[in-house]
Amino acid sequence: MTRVVFLLVQRLHLLDLAGPAQVFSTAADLGLDYRAEYVADREDVTTAQGLPLRAQTAWPDLDPGDLVLVPGWRSPKTAGGPRLIGDQAARLVAHHEQGGTVGSVCSGAFALGQAGLLDGRRCTTHHELQDELAQRHPRAAVLRDRLYVVDDRVVTSAGIASGIDLALHLVAVRHGPAVAARIARSMVVYARRSGDAAQDSAMLRHRSHLSDAVHRVQDLIDARFAEPLRLADLAAAAGVSERTLTRRFADATGLTPLRYQSALRLERAEHLIAQGTPVESAARAVGFVDARMLRRLRAGRAWHSGSAPGTPQSRGAAAPSFE
Incomplete structure (x- = not known):
């Protein structure tokens, strides 16, 4: 079984979460052994769109084949201050050091930067946030005009709907492009890939x-x-x-x-x-x-x-x- 653990922060964007979650849910419907789990610093999570969510506060035991994904969040103008609290950053780092994959959608890249996972790696984020990401994390190579970027099991995607593209890519790598195409067709989405x-x-x-x-x-x-x-x-x-x-x-x-x-x-x-x-x-x-x-x-x-x-x-x- 592959766990896909979504690390939820306050005021997260629903589509940043729902898009990838739907991809892996559809993969499970096709018989692939995926299980999604949702963790946060507290059970009640407020979304940018006003829909309240419930999450678990205890982290599951992770294997190297599992994925931890951080959806992005809304802020007035920029990505705002650090969003990871407690041991969340350490959890991301430990999972990556054990051979696992860590990813982000949109402004979730700032969480990976906070954990130090962008240092010396290529990455991307929403086009309106690329300058700030580069300024905050000068050791990161921020790529522009990319739907997603993969670098040493750190995967980052651009704004909002690009999380779907990232998730389809991850499925295609593990299970082949035919499976990803079936999922894209089921979701009625355009099967785009990265210009990278x-x-x-x-x-x-x-x-x-x-x-x-x-x-x-x-x-x-x-x-x-x-x-x-x-x-x-x-x-x-x-x-x-x-x-x-x-x-x-x-x-x-x-x-x-x-x-x-x-x-x-x-x-x-x-x-x-x-x-x-x-x-x-x-x-x-x-x-x-x-x-x-x-x-x-x-x-x-x-x-x-x-x-x-x-x-x-x-x-x-x-x-x-x-x-």
């Missing part, structure tokens, strides 16, 4: 649409991309004609089903090659008859790396982890 990395998985990058028929076909291709797949079988799975599927798939993703399958094969082959697998072996492992097609696709990806933002080749960003 080059590319995210095609399983996520081409899921930002609402076509159920196309999602069903993508689910099938995701699970069997290394196998020969006939367009007629994919159309039957979607309950539409081959022509209709091709049109809807292109409208939703910018690709044909075959090109989508090829993108998945290429990503998997690139991963194998990076791990030391010879090109010929990687090509066969992902379903190519030989390495010629793989080499052509790799050459095409290199050429498209200069594509304008927003094109199917350049959309998205890569998926890091609880690292």
Whole structure:
């Protein structure tokens, strides 16, 4: 079981908490063993939106595989003074030193800074608070225009809704982008990734649409991309004609089903090659008859790396982890 412990401070933003909590709750609904717990300095927590919350004051026993996440809070103009009290900062540090992951949403980064966890690390926060974070914590490398940043098991995200992106990223790292895509689809959110990395998985990058028929076909291709797949079988799975599927798939993703399958094969082959697998072996492992097609696709990806933002080749960003 993986615990996700939310450390709640007074006047926290509801969406900073609810967004990531929903991601991990949906992951649990899909059969993944996540359990959310909520701790605070006292049982009654006041939120910025006026909805009172109840939390536990006793910390659970944490394992290295667990996550502690600090949602952000509202302040009149800036992030305000230190928010962690008692042994809360020491708890964050101890969990990280034991191999655990510690994260924040929005102004929650100031809590990590208070604990000393940002020193010498890259991080981010809400765009209106970046200057203050850099001023308060000069040993931190505050990155701008990032949805989230991962550095040595310290994960920080930008404002409000970016906590959803961070949580999806963490799920993708642990369980694969297909699982994260299912969660994003269930939550009806755009499956964005951080601009801090080059590319995210095609399983996520081409899921930002609402076509159920196309999602069903993508689910099938995701699970069997290394196998020969006939367009007629994919159309039957979607309950539409081959022509209709091709049109809807292109409208939703910018690709044909075959090109989508090829993108998945290429990503998997690139991963194998990076791990030391010879090109010929990687090509066969992902379903190519030989390495010629793989080499052509790799050459095409290199050429498209200069594509304008927003094109199917350049959309998205890569998926890091609880690292």
